[in-house]
Amino acid sequence: MKTFRTQTPKLRPLHLPPHEVRVLANGLTVHVVKRSSLPLVAVRLVVRAGSAFDAADQRGVADFASRILRRGAGGQSADEISEAVDLVGAALGGYANEENAVISLSTPSKHLDAMLGVMGQVVLAPDFPEQEVELNRRRTLAQLANELDDPGTLADRALTRAVWGQHPYAFESCGGKVDVERLTRAQLQAFHRERLGPKVAHLFVVGDVDVEAVTEVIQRTLGGWRGGPKFAPEVPAWPGLQKPGDVVIVDKPEQTQAQVRIAAAGVKRGHPDHFPLVVMNAVLGGGFTSRLVTEIRVKRGLSYGAGSSFDMLSAGGSFTVSSFTRTESVNTLVDVALAEVEKMRLKGPSAKELATVQRYICGLYPGRLETNEAVAGAIADVVHYGLPPDWIAGYRERISAVSVKQAAEAAHRHLFKGERVLALVGNAEALKPMVSRYGPITVLRPTDLE
């Protein structure tokens, strides 16, 4: 077979437009990035009020409230707000993830002022009308039920619980059936009053804007926002896997294919080993030539897809291998995946593999900053996780600087030995005798994850 030469990466500079930061008198931090190739603007309001801070008897409150902020606010009905947003071809939405409540707006730039006005009303003065609360409750419950038909979603949910135990990250941001059934309008109002506020929020505006003019509009529409917490809350520390070795099967007898997840503890966002881990994981299960894809898909035809990833949050992180295969091949797939992780843990990547993925990651990185939404998201991450200010500008240099030794050491430190959990979705009767050798089995029904 022919060999190919890998050149030393020479990185063309990234042309990052200036990023202006202002803090309004009410404490809201405003970030503006002017990019004007197309007449579009992306706006993202990120408030440190995610589902990890939901009280145990109010799980899902952050997401529920964020989703219906726009269903009636500032004296305007849900229909009136929808009309205003839809008429100009804009999109406005809200949701919560583990750490933040996020309200996002995407609009043609000529309508930015009007749309920031709508966004201001929705953030400052949501009405949470009783009928909208009930409507959203019924819709969310139906969606939660319907999601039980999706094997991939079930596998991810089962795994999330198995990994995080009783930590707040263990619970879906939208809450479960029981949570959604019992949330009250008063709790949604309290969430808005007590957990959302300008001092724990950052607003990102990226696109075809005039910095001075947009700052004035923001002052007018969000400058009057008051209340909420003075300081950002912290997510509690995670004690680690509670039952390493556990195997969870979600029983769907009609399946001819099994979803497979293997997970273990990873690292927090901003960990000193971040870059060695990113590079090492790209070799193991990142790109299309990763070891997992090669061994599972290319060499054995066991699956259409296979990969691994580190999920890094502020209070902890996990490492996951994901794939799927026909029921009868589950053992082969799991054994191959475990062997690849172990091989990487013991020996690390080769110099050639490392050089390949470094070029791969660096070459594609500028493409991750092409849209206004992507730039807003990247800057929001830097702010949220307290990353160094040159994180984006110096990303490719930091990736390129990782040595084989550093990547191998990071693999050795952070990849699991025996302490991992397995989650499978498929026909439990067929799967049980096959997977009992990986650890004690718990069988769940899909409805246990509703």
Added chain:
Amino acid sequence: MPRPQPRAKAPPFPILPALQPIADSVIEAKLPNGLTVRLLPSHEVPTCSFYTFFRVGSRNERPGITGISHLFEHMMFNGAKKFGPGQFDKVLESNGGTSNAYTSTDLTVYYEDFMAEALETVIDLESDRMRSLQVTPKMLESERQVVMEERRLRVDNEIAGMVDEELSTLVWKAHPYRWPVIGWMKDIENIRREDCLDYFRTYYAPNNATVYVSGDFEPKEALRLLKKYYGAIKPGPSPAKVIDAEPEQKGERRAEVRHPAQAPMLMIAWRGPASTHPDTLTLDVLQYALSVGQSSRLTRSLVFEQELAVGISVDWTWRLDPGAFTVVLELKPGADPLRTEAALYAELEKVAKEGISARELEKAKNNLSAHLLRELATNNGRAHALGTYELMLGHWREGLALASRYEAITTEQVRAAAARYLSAERRSVVTLAPTPGAQA
């Protein structure tokens, strides 16, 4: 096969000022072997996208080899003469690039996103597999297993995939749109190496391909490289014309899929026109007026007011031959699909009788324009969008002028299109009937 003919003169609809720089940047070329080339230089980010569109999809198949277009798309990554098995992605990734591909009923599309310095490598890789793809028995067997696993994922173990497959067999009786792009399982199992080689010779010739390059490159140099690497590839025979033998539909068609599920689901399709028919754009407007945004007709009525659906989506995919205008309704557990169906038809009848309001028309047009702009925000998006316009509408300019073409559409045209296409005689209905298996 009907090849869209480029227009002799510029279309009568102007291009929006915001898109004029993109239109001005396009450089057109055609190599002597028939390869169509479009270059879209821009220097915002130091990356490029390289798209290759082949005019072949499941509509070019026949019973017995259904799924060969898609299986073949997989085989294109498994080695050619210069870059052997496994080399395509290895070389590409080590040069700061990534690739993917998709197959539709009408097209097979390959793309690479990569750091600007790798352009020559990408052209080398792509031209190598167009010139000299190797279909070895061993690679074919392995890839066949991967595709069967993909079918298990997307159809056999996914309810929407199952229902959609049933719907196509109902909408089309004779046209190849009848079978799924991924193919029937038995056909995937039995496709022979000779079928693949024959397919390659016919459809993967340069005269059946269009290349779009967008991003940070010098057009002269790019054209020189394209000529150097593609110039010696021989043209192929003209592919056989696809016969549209679809008979007229003479009444509603219905089917039921019984499978373990939490809730019923409805997929309803009406036969529509081909992509180049003027009504296609009117149906784009209708699609948006019905389903895009929380204030759109069907979303407001069926999801928020009557609560007969949890979610609704309308799909109107442009196709070279007459396509289908499809409504998908996600219902609540225990819901009565017949009631939801009746409410949907009542809404559509209203549109067919009374049309939509001027404000609804304006909303739909504004949302379509915003969508067009967002598509053009990345190197990859520009190459993909313009290439799709060229292949489906006849010219990329037609796509950049879409906003003004939509602007000219009237409420009366929307009403007439609803009346003409969304009638009971033209529709096919598939209901998912949950069986007990999935309930706890």
